[in-house]
Amino acid sequence: MSTYGSSGASAQRYPLYRRMGTPIEVEAVWRGSNHLTDKLQRPVLAVGRWSSQRENPHELRAPSLSEHYTIEVLLEKTRVDCYRDGIRIATGNVGFGATQIAAPRQLVTCQFSGASEAIHVFIPRAVLVAAYEDATQRSCPAGFELRDPCFAIDEPIGRLAHALADTTTLTGPCASLHSESLAIALLARLMTLQGDMDSHDTRKGGLPAWRQRRAVEFMEANLGQQITLQDIAEHTGLSRMHFASQFKLAIGMTPHVFLIHRRLERAKKLLLDHELSLVQVAFEVGFQSQSHFTTVFRRFTGMTPGRWRAQTSVGVTLLDELESAIA
The missing domain is CATH 2.60.120.10 (Jelly Rolls)
Structure with missing residues (x-):
């Protein structure tokens, strides 16, 4: 029976193959x-x-x-x-x-x-x-x-x-x-x-365009899901730590921060629909509670989702009135 040899200290010679009556x-x-x-x-x-x-x-x-x-x-x-x-x-x-x-x-x-x-x-x-x-x-x-x-x-x-x-x-x-x-x-x-079998890999150029695109598309498609750094890294075919460092080099922010920005941009669009409650918006963009959504939204925008909605609504109303007056 064929074997695959190894010189690693923890490795044993392991039988890779079995003899089959038909190959496939x-x-x-x-x-x-x-x-x-x-x-x-x-x-x-x-x-x-x-x-x-x-x-x-x-x-x-x-x-x-x-x-x-x-x-x-x-x-x-x-x-x-x-x-x-x-x-x-x-x-x-x-x-x-x-x-x-x-x-x-x-x-x-x-x-x-x-x-x-x-x-x-x-x-x-x-x-x-x-x-x-x-x-x-x-x-x-x-x-x-x-x-x-x-x-x-x-x-x-x-x-x-x-x-x-x-x-x-x-x-x-x-x-x-x-x-x-x-x-x-x-x-x-x-x-x-x-590409990560060499522990001395020193590539410094950030993610190639196609890996970056796959990562972004995966995050966009799963904004409402509980996805992890490991999930995103696997989708690009890289280890978790290698992906995180290369993504930051390419984008200028960590995958976590980038994902939050994308979720908040989606949330802002949803907040324009007044038929959706704040808790519904929170769940739609991947937050597990309204309180967590509010905390993160305020940290990145300087105001709560409710205040942002009210302020934006006033701005939209004034703009509509101005356009009507001009017409």
Whole structure:
């Protein structure tokens, strides 16, 4: 049986592969595999292929796996709305090479608006640790995670997934080795794109434009939700601390302060609707109580939401009267 070596002090030689009768399992359930453990009930790497020809909108819910990361790579264009642990992380048209990763115990639901075809690679946490330590020749940090690209497209990953799909027809003693090698190559590509395996990373330029856009769009789409710095960082494919520092370099404020500004801008628009109570406005922009909303609003604007509403209403009325007089 193949092994992945490691020189890290805490690492052990972990069996990455299991010998399979067929290299890839054709899934009966989306992101579901019947081959996630070996005969000793140890978690092992597995690969599955999913295909659905349903053209009408439909929702798919993935099993929650306790030991495995689930990597989904799309093989064709489709439209998807994806939710992770109840928070929307992606929406819109996606194509070949679009990738989404669910960490162990995360709940993922996707609403597809048409046919879909994908490769799923199931990676045990122990395999990720072994791969990290083999690549870096040092112990894997306790907090290292394989983070979610949220259906960002990477053509090299798409080509690896397509090559995996082609192994479905392979037979013979080398068939499993072929598919397993491609699965590890796909994992290596994702770890390389993640960009934080080198602890001496000294990039100083702030977030690239596309990461900044993904972060801002995610915050805008979830202003009414309880999202954390970790949620936003995962959506951009960076670690929490690295994302926070790079975001501040790019934007000039922390993600937390930026999110508050966006929530307050949305709140001001809602306050113009006098049919909405202050508590309704507070909940609509992600605050859990009116008192907290009032405290934050006053800290950033110098007045309470009620006073801002009253003052703005007077200003709007005077402007309307002035325009009427001119007309």
